[in-house]
Amino acid sequence: MYDLEKIGTEAKKMAAYVRRLSAVEKNAALMTCADKLEENTAYILEENAKDMANADPSRGAFNDRLKLTAERVKAMAEGIRKVARQDDPTGETLYMKTLPNGLQVGEKRVPIGVVGMIYEARPNVTTDSFALCFKSGNACVLRGSKEAINSNIALIKILQDALAAQNHPRETVQLIEDTSRETARQFMRLNKHIDVLIPRGGAGLIQSTVENSTIPVIETGVGNCHIFVDESADLDKAVKIILNAKTQRPSVCNACEKLLIHSKIADKFLPQICDALHGAGVEIRGCDAVCKAFAHAKPATAEDWHTEFLDLIIGVKIVEDLHAAIAHISEYSSGHTEAILTENYTNANAFIDLVDSAAVFVNASTRFTDGEEFGLGAEVGISTQKLHTRGPMGLKALTTTKFFALGRGQVRE
């Protein structure tokens, strides 16, 4: 059996180490890591080639994410440098006050401790996860998938060598090299040693982590995002926003997957938007009314309304009014991003208040839900759960707070 207990114990020790580093020390180490990655490009590509040789050639998009090139290694290094240049999220005192008995009580932002990341065959997630965890003062334990194991071992070796060169312990970042499912399950139950587990990948990985983990999990990413076109929408703007939200990058979680159209404008707007979407190569899966009105539409299945297509496919439905739209969203949304297109003040506000998603937009493309766009810096993911962090997560999502009190002998009466 793979010795996860040892990895966990070591990580907890490392958390105490990393927590004490100053921003200057952390940034210097990250810059060295970035340089060493670039210097070792040939070695990385060699190890990545082994993974590519083992890859199933039928999985095109999957293999594209697995494959590294000199340019991609450079981008990984740049990603680390970018994190190094961000502000340290820890150390800030959120408030401090003096109680009536003279005890001074404060709350300050501190690292979480040990962060676990579990992800799929994308080697760039290895370096990115390390950089985010280290910058926020955390030790990390990474578990990538078996398809990328040679790449990951090489990347971790380079990071650990770079850390050692700066006199930091190698175990500051650890990789679980046994990629079996059994070991992944055990990893998810290491709540004694690991403070938070973040799955970075598709719906299946996230579901399995939520089901099996005893470690608190931050759920990221699934986006079955809706746009509702209200009766009063500016229809020209609406076409532009919908096309952008659906087609600008259909494979990402903030792409629009469902379009709801107010019944009173359907006659006018439906042909316009369906032509535009169809013209842009988007497959339309409609409710009965949509299928009747637009020849190229296919009937949507019950399953389709729940599905994050991540492709040039969109579900289109005519709804009675704003409240029917909100009811549909409440039933089917994954809680990521929803938008209303409207010129009506009351409806805009009602949508913001009543739609229970991480991000709710008025008259803008769903594609804006993004840490970089929101000015949060490098993004850990987009949380679709409600605890701890919701929506785009920056470095702050990898921190917690602690209370402290400065006394002079106070006791409780």
Next chain:
Amino acid sequence: MYDLEKIGTEAKKMAAYVRRLSAVEKNAALMTCADKLEENTAYILEENAKDMANADPSRGAFNDRLKLTAERVKAMAEGIRKVARQDDPTGETLYMKTLPNGLQVGEKRVPIGVVGMIYEARPNVTTDSFALCFKSGNACVLRGSKEAINSNIALIKILQDALAAQNHPRETVQLIEDTSRETARQFMRLNKHIDVLIPRGGAGLIQSTVENSTIPVIETGVGNCHIFVDESADLDKAVKIILNAKTQRPSVCNACEKLLIHSKIADKFLPQICDALHGAGVEIRGCDAVCKAFAHAKPATAEDWHTEFLDLIIGVKIVEDLHAAIAHISEYSSGHTEAILTENYTNANAFIDLVDSAAVFVNASTRFTDGEEFGLGAEVGISTQKLHTRGPMGLKALTTTKFFALGRGQVRE
């Protein structure tokens, strides 16, 4: 099989309802609930008497928590009124800024949605949990233990009647009346409907919830709290603080359970503090050195160092220095509250930085870790986990945030 699916579906609907209530509406409903509780004291005591008749007479402290009196019902009503008088934790916009493209992006505090609470035979937790959830804009599903079932059914009926009298749906608060373990397990897996699950009770309940829940859990309460007496401590203050922390209310989670004494002052301080503790009726379980030095000390077992005694018992150990104290705490603490008693500036700061607990104190009793003491108002519990909320939890712990964006047709380039 008990229909938890129905309860969950209903709770999700209710979340959408409660979320929209204004503070004025919520406060009025809570005040009515408090009045109705007092008016129905006789009925409550009658139902509570059934629980007491079924109780195992050998469980003294347990039965004391289960038993209601007219005075306790009044205290429950007062508790609800106190929550009504607190500020509404939701609605606040945390920030709002305009992106370079003119899109205005903000983040605001909103209710979580559906809060689940699972607890033991303390009927006051029923009314308290409802008040905290409702005031923070959440629907709630409560599961108390079988020993209190008659009391809980009566309390929920009164709360629901009071809500209905104000034209609110009864299902705003729901009780799981089937108190079987099987149903509790199912409840813990209702992550489709319930956003957060908070166990309020002892270590066994918390452990079982963490192990079995697919709903995000907030861990509360276990406190194996340490006090370290540094070489430079003011020993008179130290005696007062330690006695207060151990004996003022030994049954609570912020009571001191372990005392670590710097080796250089052990000869002087050990007799002084052991006499004081022994004189106050505290049983001392010591390391070898303590047992040698103090005749009344019993040898501590390996298990004792991990144990939250919740009683007039304390573990006492001589440690080499500050770093040995921190290492011991890191190994054995439950991460609740630890204190250093010192006059040394550097050691005080090192302790605050290096001890990874929800609250770290200098020269004050551990008994201060408390929502009321910290000015957070009514307390949901004390979180010993690091995600979402850490330390004393006020109403804010029952909220989350959402991003919103006000556009005028922006699309992503």
